[in-house]
Amino acid sequence: MRLVTVSSPSSPSSPSSSSPSSSSSSSPSTDLVHPSSHPHRTPSPPQPFSGSIQATAAAAVTSSSPLAPGNPTSAHTSTTSSSSDTTTLNTTFTPTTDTATTASSMPPALAIPATTALPTATAPDHVKEHSAHQAHDNHDHDHHLVDSLLASANVTKHNSTPSTASTNSSSLPEKLVREVQTRIPTDFGSFQLALYSSNKDNKEHCAMIYGDVSTSLTNANGELEPVPVRVHSECFTGEVMGSRRCDCAEQLRKGLQYIANQGRGVVVFLRQEGRGIGLRNKLRAYNLQDQGYDTVDANLLLGRGADERDFTVAALILQDLGISHVRLLTNNPVKIEALVSHGITVHQRVGMAPEFVSGDNRDYFVTKNRRLRHLIDIVDHKGASTSSDTTTNTAMATPEEQASPVNGGSPERPLSPLQVSASSPAVVTTTTTTTADASTVSGGNLHNSTSESHGTKHTQDFLAGAKLQRMLRDQAERPYVVLSYAQSLDGCIAAEKGKPLAISGEASLVMTHRLRAEHAGILVGINTVLADNPSLTVRLVSGNNPQPIVLDTHLRFPLTAKLLTATPLKPWIITSLTADASREQRLVELGARVIRVPIDPATNSVSLVEALHALYRIGLPSVMVEGGASVIRSFLNHPSHLIDRLVVTIAPVILAGTHSTLDGKPQQPVALPQLRNVKYEQFGRDVVLSAEPYWASS
Numbered sequence: 138m139r140l141v142t143v144s145s146p147s148s149p150s151s152p153s154s155s156s157p158s159s160s161s162s163s164s165p166s167t168d169l170v171h172p173s174s175h176p177h178r179t180p181s182p183p184q185p186f187s188g189s190i191q192a193t194a195a196a197a198v199t200s201s202s203p204l205a206p207g208n209p210t211s212a213h214t215s216t217t218s219s220s221s222d223t224t225t226l227n228t229t230f231t232p233t234t235d236t237a238t239t240a241s242s243m244p245p246a247l248a249i250p251a252t253t254a255l256p257t258a259t260a261p262d263h264v265k266e267h268s269a270h271q272a273h274d275n276h277d278h279d280h281h282l283v284d285s286l287l288a289s290a291n292v293t294k295h296n297s298t299p300s301t302a303s304t305n306s307s308s309l310p311e312k313l314v315r316e317v318q319t320r321i322p323t324d325f326g327s328f329q330l331a332l333y334s335s336n337k338d339n340k341e342h343c344a345m346i347y348g349d350v351s352t353s354l355t356n357a358n359g360e361l362e363p364v365p366v367r368v369h370s371e372c373f374t375g376e377v378m379g380s381r382r383c384d385c386a387e388q389l390r391k392g393l394q395y396i397a398n399q400g401r402g403v404v405v406f407l408r409q410e411g412r413g414i415g416l417r418n419k420l421r422a423y424n425l426q427d428q429g430y431d432t433v434d435a436n437l438l439l440g441r442g443a444d445e446r447d448f449t450v451a452a453l454i455l456q457d458l459g460i461s462h463v464r465l466l467t468n469n470p471v472k473i474e475a476l477v478s479h480g481i482t483v484h485q486r487v488g489m490a491p492e493f494v495s496g497d498n499r500d501y502f503v504t505k506n507r508r509l510r511h512l513i514d515i516v517d518h519k520g521a522s523t524s525s526d527t528t529t530n531t532a533m534a535t536p537e538e539q540a541s542p543v544n545g546g547s548p549e550r551p552l553s554p555l556q557v558s559a560s561s562p563a564v565v566t567t568t569t570t571t572t573a574d575a576s577t578v579s580g581g582n583l584h585n586s587t588s589e590s591h592g593t594k595h596t597q598d599f600l601a602g603a604k605l606q607r608m609l610r611d612q613a614e615r616p617y618v619v620l621s622y623a624q625s626l627d628g629c630i631a632a633e634k635g636k637p638l639a640i641s642g643e644a645s646l647v648m649t650h651r652l653r654a655e656h657a658g659i660l661v662g663i664n665t666v667l668a669d670n671p672s673l674t675v676r677l678v679s680g681n682n683p684q685p686i687v688l689d690t691h692l693r694f695p696l697t698a699k700l701l702t703a704t705p706l707k708p709w710i711i712t713s714l715t716a717d718a719s720r721e722q723r724l725v726e727l728g729a730r731v732i733r734v735p736i737d738p739a740t741n742s743v744s745l746v747e748a749l750h751a752l753y754r755i756g757l758p759s760v761m762v763e764g765g766a767s768v769i770r771s772f773l774n775h776p777s778h779l780i781d782r783l784v785v786t787i788a789p790v791i792l793a794g795t796h797s798t799l800d801g802k803p804q805q806p807v808a809l810p811q812l813r814n815v816k817y818e819q820f821g822r823d824v825v826l827s828a829e830p831y832w833a834s835s
């Protein structure tokens with residue numbers, strides 16, 4: 138038997154004992170090896186887990202593979218220790234040959250009976266409240282309306298486990314049993330299918346394994362090669378029935394294909410139908426969707442969470458297979474966060490753009506981006522919007538193309554008005570390390586958080602009109618824009634050009650961080666990055682980090698900037714169509730996403746209208762613009778009226794600086810807004826003004 142505990146990287150670490158692959162007795166099974174595709178092989182030992190052995194995450198794998206105890210050929214050792222609430226078992230394990238093994242060959246004591254009574258994980262109250270509030274807030278429904286909707290959709294209201302949490306809130310250890318493994322020849326090559334059962338949900342989760350996944354391989358530079366992995370949730374409608382409401386079948390196929398092409402990898406197939414709400418409820422949700430609700434609201438109206446999946450089991454399966462470093466094929470940041478929180482290093486994300494976008498599934502993708510933080514590029518090769526109802530074949534790079542994420546500026550490929558590299562259109566690379574705290578890896582909440590107020594008039598103001606904001610935003614096809622900056626009494630935002638200066642006092646800084654947490658994106662100009670090297674994170678309050686976005690016409694973004702090296706979310710850099718392609722590639726390799734848009738001839742910088750439109754198409758609902766001076770000026774003075782709210786902190790200091798907000802001669806002074814609904818609030822020594830800009834014509 139093998140029992141492996143998975144814990145958060147922040148737990149006390151004991152790598153030598155924790156690694157499932159640090160066994161001296163482990164040796165890779167030869168029938169799973171594809172040496173030709175990986176010339177630089179490091180025979181053993183495989184990379185240790187960066188998570189610790191202590192079972193703080195309370196999860197475990199019991200493996201009953203052919204090499205499990207009881208099988209005389211097993212290369213396997215284990216030691217155990219346990220306490221009342223945690224179990225620690227150090228063990229080693231070798232992936233096995235393709236001999237099929239059934240549960241009957243396993244010592245009965247190792248199997249966890251399907252009927253084992255386990256306390257049910259219940260969503261914490263605040264999560265339930267959040268879900269309920271979200272449903273209410275998004276539709277202005279009272280309970281009667283919800284009930285009547287449910288009745289009209291002929292559904293049963295279900296209050297069990299409504300949760301949006303991605304990780305299991307239960308502190309019970311999760312145990313997996315690898316019950317059987319066998320060879321499955323597929324259209325893509327011969328895979329090993331391993332079947333696991335979990336004591337938490339009594340489901341039969343699977344892993345489709347290709348090649349040797351347990352051995353560490355290195356590239357020519359001696360760097361560790363992550364194992365390509367797809368964590369995939371079951372979709373009966375898409376994968377079995379061929380439904381076009383989603384792209385699940387396509388993703389599964391492409392995952393297997395990609396892995397076979399790479400020579401090794403795993404598709405972890407989780408029995409989490411309907412994002413964990415089950416087939417029955419998913420079908421009910423479809424009926425609600427046909428009444429106009431998006432996929433999230435449909436789930437909430439059913440009394441279920443937007444996404445009830447728990448990816449702990451995926452981490453356990455990977456751990457069981459001796460995989461600690463992965464290249465993850467996904468558009469879903471929650472999967473990355475979940476694996477990272479269980480000690481798996483996610484080196485890189487490979488995005489999966491949908492091949493066919495049509496009236497049947499467009500809203501599904503858009504909702505994923507807007508409300509579930511997905512990173513799907515719903516654009517075709519030519520950068521055409523998918524807003525028409527005709528089927529659009531969006532780009533899907535071949536694995537070979539994916540391996541070289543160069544885009545835009547390439548002489549072979551004509552430039553489109555909008556080009557997104559890194560995520561373009563099928564390739565996204567994002568580097569995330571296990572050193573990052575899972576909670577900080579999240580962020581960039583693409584759903585306008587309308588349910589959680591932080592108690593200031595200002596934030597409440599913004600949240601109150603959320604529904605209206607969404608409407609306006611959709612009309613304008615750009616995110617909701619809040620322009621926010623701090624200035625001295627004499628209107629300076631810096632004492633000296635290019636030198637950072639803290640103008641806001643502590644209390645107004647806290648307010649600013651609250652505002653950051655309320656927005657999906659935070660936008661600054663390249664000069665701010667060069668001068669301040671900012672993190673643009675939420676630090677003074679708890680909340681999600683917004684997605685950092687930098688306007689950088691000439692791609693001057695420093696490769697050593699904190700936004701590339703030290704922050705959980707890598708920047709989205711908006712640049713011109715002609716910016717240097719090799720520079721772009723370098724930035725993309727470091728995890729940035731480069732978005733190319735045309736230049737605005739009036740400013741000779743990237744077009745703000747195009748930039749915002751690009752962000753809208755990616756699914757960003759709101760953005761907070763923080764500076765610096767020229768960016769503030771461009772927004773304030775834009776003929777297309779790009780600001781929805783202005784928040785200015787006025788500090789009681791006189792700077793006689795050189796860089797006040799509108800000290801330059803405005804290029805188009807007619808565009809300057811007037812302000813209405815002006816409110817002031819004092820934060821410590823500062824006064825914060827919040828107002829709604831309007832233009833004479835609006």
Ligand SMILES: Nc1nc2c(ncn2[C@@H]2O[C@H](COP(=O)(O)OP(=O)(O)OP(=O)(O)O)[C@@H](O)[C@H]2O)c(=O)[nH]1
Pocket residue numbers: 368369370371372373382383385388409410411412413414418419422423432436466467468469472489501511
């Ligand atoms: N509740 C609900 N579930 C859906 C709907 N459409 C698809 N699903 C389920 O969504 C899940 C999709 O799983 P995955 O493709 O692995 O995951 P993902 O979150 O989309 O992330 P990536 O594909 O990795 O980017 C499956 O369990 C589907 O059954 C829907 O409209 N409502």
